[in-house]
Amino acid sequence: MEHMSAAAHSAPLAVGDTIELEVTGIAHGGVSVARHDGRVVFVADAIPGERVRARITEARKKSFARAAVVEVLQDSPDRRAHVWAEADVSRDPDHRAGGAEFGHIALERQRSLKAEVLADAMRRFGGVELAAEDGDELAGLLAELVEPAPGDDASGGTGYRTRVRLHVDPETGTVGPYAARSRRVIPVSSLPLASAEVNMIAPLGDAMPGVATVDLVAPAADDPRMLLGLVGEKTRAGAGDTIRELVEDRGFLVRAGGFWQVHRDAPAVLFTAVRDAIAELVDDDRFDPAAGNLDLYGGAGLLAAAMAEAAGPGLKVTTVESEAGATDDAAENLSGLVGALALTARVDRHLAELLRAAQPVRDRLRRGTVVLDPPRSGAGGGVTAQLAELSPANIVYVACDPVALARDTKSLREAGYELTGLRAFDIFPHTHHFESLAVFQRA
Numbered sequence: 001m002e003h004m005s006a007a008a009h010s011a012p013l014a015v016g017d018t019i020e021l022e023v024t025g026i027a028h029g030g031v032s033v034a035r036h037d038g039r040v041v042f043v044a045d046a047i048p049g050e051r052v053r054a055r056i057t058e059a060r061k062k063s064f065a066r067a068a069v070v071e072v073l074q075d076s077p078d079r080r081a082h083v084w085a086e087a088d089v090s091r092d093p094d095h096r097a098g099g100a101e102f103g104h105i106a107l108e109r110q111r112s113l114k115a116e117v118l119a120d121a122m123r124r125f126g127g128v129e130l131a132a133e134d135g136d137e138l139a140g141l142l143a144e145l146v147e148p149a150p151g152d153d154a155s156g157g158t159g160y161r162t163r164v165r166l167h168v169d170p171e172t173g174t175v176g177p178y179a180a181r182s183r184r185v186i187p188v189s190s191l192p193l194a195s196a197e198v199n200m201i202a203p204l205g206d207a208m209p210g211v212a213t214v215d216l217v218a219p220a221a222d223d224p225r226m227l228l229g230l231v232g233e234k235t236r237a238g239a240g241d242t243i244r245e246l247v248e249d250r251g252f253l254v255r256a257g258g259f260w261q262v263h264r265d266a267p268a269v270l271f272t273a274v275r276d277a278i279a280e281l282v283d284d285d286r287f288d289p290a291a292g293n294l295d296l297y298g299g300a301g302l303l304a305a306a307m308a309e310a311a312g313p314g315l316k317v318t319t320v321e322s323e324a325g326a327t328d329d330a331a332e333n334l335s336g337l338v339g340a341l342a343l344t345a346r347v348d349r350h351l352a353e354l355l356r357a358a359q360p361v362r363d364r365l366r367r368g369t370v371v372l373d374p375p376r377s378g379a380g381g382g383v384t385a386q387l388a389e390l391s392p393a394n395i396v397y398v399a400c401d402p403v404a405l406a407r408d409t410k411s412l413r414e415a416g417y418e419l420t421g422l423r424a425f426d427i428f429p430h431t432h433h434f435e436s437l438a439v440f441q442r443a
């Protein structure tokens with residue numbers, strides 16, 4: 001079939017067609033990969049290794065189409081009943097609830113698929129081939145690359161979300177999640193990924209005319225709350241409402257509507273990972289607590305606090321964050337650290353200012369360590385170029401998007417940084433998301 005010419009293709013695919021597919025791999029974004037007449041088809045709700053019948057949901061592009069499974073003809077040993085009945089493959093694809101696109105896959109396999117996505121992104125966009133040390137097997141290392149959050153294997157990876165956003169159907173006013181791949185609201189009877197506290201207050205099935213979004217937040221050390229975003233209103237609900245969170249036994253103030261990791265244990269997992277990465281740099285004599293250390297995209301200061309736990313209370317660090325409310329919280333959360341400064345600024349603008357600073361300041365930055373935790377789009381070419389020019393001794397990069405991380409890895413490596421550590425954490429079970437932590441050292 002490989003040599004078949006384009007002219008010999010059967011009729012072009014059209015939305016609504018149903019075709020049989022051999023599913024061969026996993027792609028970024030929670031979809032599997034198959035081929036049909038030489039064209040790539042990204043298939044939702046499949047598992048690599050399966051044979052499925054799938055319905056075409058998008059066919060505009062010449063190079064690829066999208067489809068969703070309607071029937072599993074030969075199932076994977078890793079297929080499970082979906083954790084969310086309303087997202088199950090037995091439903092019409094247009095009526096499946098979205099946000100749990102790996103919910104039909106055994107947890108361990110979800111993690112090995114995420115590891116494949118990370119390794120593939122690093123190879124294709126980062127120019128980094130993950131390799132096994134002598135005597136270790138790469139497949140085994142990859143299977144363990146994405147680490148579970150504590151307790152998730154015992155709980156089946158459900159009940160973890162302390163933050164959920166629901167939407168309101170503009171026609172009926174009914175509250176629910178969006179459907180997979182669309183902005184249609186799907187009525188559901190429960191939120192299996194959400195914590196018991198979130199489920200308790202979720203207004204599922206209620207009518208809320210005039211409301212656009214319903215954010216449910218269950219803080220570790222405060223009562224759960226519901227933040228309503230009204231239709232046509234621009235200000236973010238909960239921007240002025242401060243709640244208390246706990247990271248193990250450390251308290252943090254956070255805006256109810258501001259950024260905080262959604263998995264109950266994710267802040268502790270990332271705090272510990274960053275603290276340990278910094279501790280290793282300290283042990284290797286590569287960390288200078290008195291240098292110009294930075295926590296970029298710093299939110300409420302979680303990772304600056306992690307840096308301080310490894311480096312000691314004498315740490316000098318500046319957090320840079322664009323949301324003023326989060327900066328206020330960071331200032332409060334880091335108030336025990338004499339050398340901490342919390343700034344409201346866009347990272348690119350702040351780095352541009354630092355690049356204009358006097359030589360002694362630039363020298364302190366060169367001896368420093370930068371922790372960065374950008375949004376999904378990553379730091380991007382502009383910020384990585386600025387970082388390369390500032391040239392800090394170490395960069396500890398926390399990433400929620402593996403492809404963005406891989407692209408930024410390429411830029412940093414080309415600027416003379418060596419990737420010396422890579423870990424990944426499954427803090428979004430039953431979705432395709434995961435978090436990575438990469439350590440770079442100036443060569």
Ligand SMILES: C[S@@+](CC[C@H](N)C(=O)[O-])C[C@H]1O[C@@H](n2cnc3c(N)ncnc32)[C@H](O)[C@@H]1O
Nearest residue numbers: 259297298299302321322323346347373374375
């Ligand atoms: C993934 S969160 C990380 C927050 C924090 N490190 C934590 O772990 O809680 C990204 C943060 O970057 C902020 N942000 C997004 N774009 C930014 C920019 N261009 N400059 C500064 N901050 C930005 C967001 O407001 C958000 O608080």
